[in-house]
Amino acid sequence: MTTSLCHYLLVSLALGAVVSGASEQRASGRIARSRSQFTQIPEDYAVGILSKLFQNECKEMYRNYTNPEAFDDWDSGHVHASNLASCIFDHLPEWAKSEFTTVSIALGLIPPTLLLLGPDTTGLALLSMRRPVLASLLAFGSPVIRVGPDPVKVLRSAPKVKFAAPYITARPGDRNWRRWALMVAISVAEYIIAAAAVFNVGYHVWFLTYQAVCWAAIQLFQTTLLPETAAPLFWVLFGVPVKFMCDYAVRWRVQKATHGGSVSGARSRGAIQHFVSWVSNSTSSELTPYMYSTPVYFHGVDEGLAWLVFDRFISLASLAHVLMGGIILSTMFFVGFRKALVAVTCFLSGALACRFVVSFELYWMRRSASEIPSESWYETVSVGKRF
Numbered sequence: 177m178t179t180s181l182c183h184y185l186l187v188s189l190a191l192g193a194v195v196s197g198a199s200e201q202r203a204s205g206r207i208a209r210s211r212s213q214f215t216q217i218p219e220d221y222a223v224g225i226l227s228k229l230f231q232n233e234c235k236e237m238y239r240n241y242t243n244p245e246a247f248d249d250w251d252s253g254h255v256h257a258s259n260l261a262s263c264i265f266d267h268l269p270e271w272a273k274s275e276f277t278t279v280s281i282a283l284g285l286i287p288p289t290l291l292l293l294g295p296d297t298t299g300l301a302l303l304s305m306r307r308p309v310l311a312s313l314l315a316f317g318s319p320v321i322r323v324g325p326d327p328v329k330v331l332r333s334a335p336k337v338k339f340a341a342p343y344i345t346a347r348p349g350d351r352n353w354r355r356w357a358l359m360v361a362i363s364v365a366e367y368i369i370a371a372a373a374v375f376n377v378g379y380h381v382w383f384l385t386y387q388a389v390c391w392a393a394i395q396l397f398q399t400t401l402l403p404e405t406a407a408p409l410f411w412v413l414f415g416v417p418v419k420f421m422c423d424y425a426v427r428w429r430v431q432k433a434t435h436g437g438s439v440s441g442a443r444s445r446g447a448i449q450h451f452v453s454w455v456s457n458s459t460s461s462e463l464t465p466y467m468y469s470t471p472v473y474f475h476g477v478d479e480g481l482a483w484l485v486f487d488r489f490i491s492l493a494s495l496a497h498v499l500m501g502g503i504i505l506s507t508m509f510f511v512g513f514r515k516a517l518v519a520v521t522c523f524l525s526g527a528l529a530c531r532f533v534v535s536f537e538l539y540w541m542r543r544s545a546s547e548i549p550s551e552s553w554y555e556t557v558s559v560g561k562r563f
Contacts (some may be wrong), residue, residue, distance in 0.1 A: 209248050213389045214241060214260055217510045225272070226264065226510070234263040254394045261391070261509070276509065279516040284506030286523050287411075287498045290320040294527035295534040297419055297490065298324025301426035302331070303537050306461050306469065310370055310533075315419045317373025318530040319412045319501075319523075321494040323487075327426045328476035330538070331545040355468075362465045366533050373526040377412060380519050384408045384508055392507040407504045414500060418493045425486050431475045466540035473546050 217226055230238045237260040240246050248254050265273070295318055304311035324330075384390070385408050393407030461469070511519075 209254050211242050216386050218387055221510055229264055229267055233267050237263045257394050275513050279511050279513055280506045282516050282520050283508050284502045286505055286520055287501030289524055290527050291322055291498055293524055294318040294320035294322050295531040296322040296324030297422040298327050299534040299538050301423045302327055303534055304423050305432055309462050313370035313374055314530040317370055317377055318527040319377055319415055321415045321418050321497045323490050323494050327430050331474055335539055335543055359468050363463050369529050369533055373530050376522050376526040381408045381412055388511045389509045390507055391509055392503050411501045411504050415497055429477050466537045471544040472541055
């Protein structure tokens with residue numbers, strides 16, 4: 177409860193800072209703007225036609241745009257960027273204008289397609305119960321809010337197809353080198369996929385921010401704290417707090433514990449020993465795939481009004497995220513068709529790879545999950561002791 181309250185206070189302070197900053201800027205008449213978006217477009221774009229325009233037909237507009245003494249105001253908006261863009265469009269060849277339309281459609285279809293290919297919030301939250309670092313990397317590597325099913329129903333439904341994998345039946349203390357080699361290989365592969373997905377999103381956000389021009393951001397991001405260059409990053413980060421909220425909500429619905437443990441025995445030890453033991457257990461759980469982990473015992477909490485309201489909120493957040501991404505990405509200008517195709521392929525393949533990792537881990541979690549009835553929850557389970 178205290179952690180959630182702190183999160184809400186931080187969000188409220190951030191929103192208050194944005195509103196106050198915008199109010200102060202509105203009072204002064206000036207609005208924040210970027211003076212480098214058009215200057216960082218690759219020189220080879222459209223066979224170098226932009227560099228020629230900046231030196232000839234659009235020289236005056238380009239000088240006003242890059243002038244640090246020239247400011248925009250709330251009444252006219254980002255007039256310097258608008259004048260420069262209008263001049264560029266008037267002198268672009270027809271094939272470049274046609275490419276604008278194709279690239280706009282391709283980039284605008286990324287958010288709704290990610291909604292079909294990316295991992296859902298339930299799978300990420302269930303994975304974070306034992307492997308939070310891997311789940312966080314996968315959440316950052318798949319910029320999508322895909323509403324998942326009820327977590328209790330997911331764990332109650334055992335996989336219909338069960339296949340045997342090598343060296344699964346060995347005990348955790350077994351020193352069979354083949355089993356440990358396979359375990360390490362799976363874990364390393366999962367972290368490589370997650371890290372590659374994060375790098376993929378970060379690189380393309382940087383590319384769309386600093387080597388392209390987002391027209392929607394030029395028109396909308398009129399505030400001191402958020403210049404127009406922050407649009408793609410804002411779209412990616414919008415889903416992060418929502419996913420963390422889903423994590424807390426799923427942990428409330430699915431309470432995880434172990435059989436036969438003694439919480440009092442763990443607490444009777446010294447604080448340092450207890451901390452070292454906690455770090456050791458957390459690291460072991462984080463690095464061990466569900467394929468080789470101990471069975472999962474959980475207790476499902478019934479749905480309540482708060483869960484139903486939260487579920488509707490996640491659906492609205494998912495819709496807002498898709499609309500926001502479609503508006504931002506479909507107004508990206510001066511992106512070559514080849515680079516746009518690479519961006520689309522990388523975004524979709526990264527999300528699909530993240531979904532594969534989540535599905536793989538969730539399969540083994542569902543296979544080993546066992547629900548504990550409410551009447552025996554406090555009798556046979558040491559509540560609060562995690563894997």
